[in-house]
Amino acid sequence: MKAAVLDKVGEPLQLQTIGRPEPLPGEVLIRLNAAALNHRDLWIQKGLYPRITTPLVMGSDGAGVVCELGKGVANSWLNQEVMINPSHQWGDNPAYYSANHKILGMPDAGTFAEYLKVEARYLVRKPVHLSFEQAAALPLAGLTGYRALFSRAGFSPADKVLVTGAGGGVALLVVQMAIASGAEVWVTSGSEEKIARVMEMGAKGGINYKNPTWYRDLLVKTKGPKTGYFNVIIDSAGGAGFAHLIGLAAPGGRICFYGGGSGNITNIVPAKVFFKQLNILGTTMGTEAEFADMIALITQHRITPIIDRMFPLEEAEAALQYMQSGQQFGKIVLTI
Numbered sequence: 176m177k178a179a180v181l182d183k184v185g186e187p188l189q190l191q192t193i194g195r196p197e198p199l200p201g202e203v204l205i206r207l208n209a210a211a212l213n214h215r216d217l218w219i220q221k222g223l224y225p226r227i228t229t230p231l232v233m234g235s236d237g238a239g240v241v242c243e244l245g246k247g248v249a250n251s252w253l254n255q256e257v258m259i260n261p262s263h264q265w266g267d268n269p270a271y272y273s274a275n276h277k278i279l280g281m282p283d284a285g286t287f288a289e290y291l292k293v294e295a296r297y298l299v300r301k302p303v304h305l306s307f308e309q310a311a312a313l314p315l316a317g318l319t320g321y322r323a324l325f326s327r328a329g330f331s332p333a334d335k336v337l338v339t340g341a342g343g344g345v346a347l348l349v350v351q352m353a354i355a356s357g358a359e360v361w362v363t364s365g366s367e368e369k370i371a372r373v374m375e376m377g378a379k380g381g382i383n384y385k386n387p388t389w390y391r392d393l394l395v396k397t398k399g400p401k402t403g404y405f406n407v408i409i410d411s412a413g414g415a416g417f418a419h420l421i422g423l424a425a426p427g428g429r430i431c432f433y434g435g436g437s438g439n440i441t442n443i444v445p446a447k448v449f450f451k452q453l454n455i456l457g458t459t460m461g462t463e464a465e466f467a468d469m470i471a472l473i474t475q476h477r478i479t480p481i482i483d484r485m486f487p488l489e490e491a492e493a494a495l496q497y498m499q500s501g502q503q504f505g506k507i508v509l510t511i
């Protein structure tokens with residue numbers, strides 16, 4: 176089969192012909208129609224992820240058709256259109272994953288390939304309102320965003336929500352889930368055009384984080400109290416800008432972050448956190464129950480993940496470079 180393979184950390188992805196996997200007991204083989212990129216793939220390629228194993232078929236997200244069953248898998252899965260929960264072996268504790276937790280696409284071979292073998296327990300039937308490409312764009316970003324917003328930040332539709340870096344794959348799904356639930360949503364982005372697009376989708380407003388006074392200007396725009404406006408803030412940047420989120424949070428607010436793309440947070444004034452009784456929360460991926468709840472929400476509101484651009488599998492390296500450029504609004508998808 177054809178697959179986009181990372182032979183060594185730091186090298187470009189290469190299209191190679193490798194052996195087709197065979198499903199073990201409890202597993203299925205999927206003929207993939209589409210896969211999607213996540214920032215994780217870039218971190219792995221750059222060697223900025225723990226315990227990287229190569230050669231590696233990368234990719235955590237995919238959708239396709241079940242074409243072969245391992246022993247013990249229900250016959251009803253055969254020929255089903257499916258997507259895959261990439262969060263494997265979470266374990267029994269919803270608060271924290273087990274020592275065996277892993278994400279599809281490292282160390283196990285991932286979705287940048289014609290075929291994938293995976294345990295049947297991680298399959299979900301593709302919602303009928305989604306194409307294969309849209310379904311592939313959903314799992315990792317949707318799960319991360321769902322746990323951040325609902326399970327960790329305790330979101331309810333009455334909350335005023337700020338999502339930073341709204342052009343990102345996870346962030347945009349958080350925006351879509353919060354808007355569909357009826358909340359007032361604001362965003363930051365490094366692009367005026369992206370802010371305008373999110374407002375067309377129903378966000379109330381936004382501000383460009385490249386503007387040095389963005390946090391003050393945003394508070395003015397909300398016409399909220401000087402003590403802070405947002406009950407829920409979802410962030411993936413971290414870095415020096417994170418301290419301003421503390422100023423923007425309403426007293427008692429919840430700030431949840433799942434990434435640190437802008438680096439370490441070194442400038443938090445403790446008194447600003449404790450006098451405002453803020454909750455600062457970290458999150459990663461999610462449980463099987465959260466994956467099911469996320470799919471139910473997406474299906475109920477007929478939310479469609481936004482695909483910025485599609486590349487054929489053969490151009491997986493170009494797709495990664497495009498992600499690195501940060502131009503995208505939403506997800507980057509590989510057609511297979």
Ligand SMILES: NC(=O)c1ccc[n+]([C@@H]2O[C@H](COP(=O)([O-])OP(=O)(O)OC[C@H]3O[C@@H](n4cnc5c(N)ncnc54)[C@H](OP(=O)(O)O)[C@@H]3O)[C@@H](O)[C@H]2O)c1
Nearest residue numbers: 214319340341342343344345364365411412433434459460
């Ligand atoms: N913990 C987890 O389980 C988990 C899961 C998924 C992702 N992540 C992490 O979350 C981050 C985003 O992942 P992704 O897949 O959504 O990546 P992505 O699609 O490449 O999005 C990255 C986004 O970061 C935003 N950004 C850049 N600089 C920023 C700044 N100074 N302030 C605020 N936002 C800024 C950009 O928003 P604009 O384009 O709007 O400027 C960009 O779209 C990555 O670090 C990734 O590793 C973690």
